[in-house]
Amino acid sequence: MRAPTGSIVGLCSASATMFAVGMAFLGYWGVHEPSPWAPRDVAVVTLAFIGFAALGSVTWIATTPVAEEEAEKVVPARRAFVSGVLLIWLSVLVSVVG
Template structure:
């Protein structure tokens, strides 16, 4: 079953928006502070970087070539990357708030 019209554009813009929100929060959180990092700080940064990697790959996976026009394998992979990226960013934000 083909994806709805506009799903590539919507998924790509949603991933760019989530990416920018994550970058803004990470800058606000204080990656640049001179205080020595603890284990929880490293976990926050690792989850955030993993989420940024997933969100950055969404447009590439959504627009990759497929065998036929009705094949939506690229969109399915992009949706999973989007879900994983947003989940990782939210986990990083939650860990930074809880600590």
């Protein structure tokens, strides 16, 4: 099996970076505070966790071995990355606006 190169490495790095940014946001936002959660808080955490799942799956999708030499998993990995980024930013938006 070939080692990942090019856009796959960049995509995996970007995914890990956005994952870290999302975790920093949740830590700063106050997911660990003892006060009761409002429905807005649940929405923020739910959106963020779904975004984390999408970002966490990028590396798995991009580096999955394929049967054919020409087939790559970059397009589905890019979709998962964009979905994760959008969900994390939507979570930030809900926390700021709401």
